[in-house]
Amino acid sequence: MITLLDNTVLSNFAIIARPDWIRVALGDAAATVEETFAELQRGIALSRLPNADWTWLPVLHLDDSERVVFERLRERLNAGEAACLSMASARNYRVFTDDRDARAIALQMQIPISGTLGLLLILVRKNYLSLEQANVALAQMIAAGYHSPSPDLRDLNS
Numbered sequence: 001m002i003t004l005l006d007n008t009v010l011s012n013f014a015i016i017a018r019p020d021w022i023r024v025a026l027g028d029a030a031a032t033v034e035e036t037f038a039e040l041q042r043g044i045a046l047s048r049l050p051n052a053d054w055t056w057l058p059v060l061h062l063d064d065s066e067r068v069v070f071e072r073l074r075e076r077l078n079a080g081e082a083a084c085l086s087m088a089s090a091r092n093y094r095v096f097t098d099d100r101d102a103r104a105i106a107l108q109m110q111i112p113i114s115g116t117l118g119l120l121l122i123l124v125r126k127n128y129l130s131l132e133q134a135n136v137a138l139a140q141m142i143a144a145g146y147h148s149p150s151p152d153l154r155d156l157n158s
Helices: 007-015 020-029 034-045 064-073 079-091 100-108 116-125 131-143
Strands: 003-005 030-033 094-096
Touching: 003 020, 003 079, 007 020, 007 034, 007 116, 007 131, 020 030, 020 116, 030 034, 030 079, 034 079, 064 079, 079 094, 079 100, 094 116, 116 131
Parallel strands: 003 030, 003 094
Antiparallel strands: none
């Protein structure tokens, strides 16, 4: 299943210089939408995010019917989250977002969701990272400003 990533998730991995971990976790299922990618590029241009190699990440475009839902969602969400949810709803994709409002709307729309913590746990379950390594990465993200719902993946790894 294609997984659309929002800017917060992409940014969290960019901040710790590990966008490649997203590719390890999701493989060819990882993608984003042009609205999210534009947000990411603005963060880089403003020096809020480090430049990273995102050439491997497909950037998808909304079709006309998805744009109608996107415009409705824009009343409550920023462009990246609205575009991810609109496309995921139409194409039966899942979304990785850390935005509380986007997650609530995704649940209402019955869109499968996860986020930064879910990606770190996938890496642990794939034995790519130990739980300790994933917690170090999470601590680095939190130190850089990520408002994590949990400071320790041990609380979630069951």
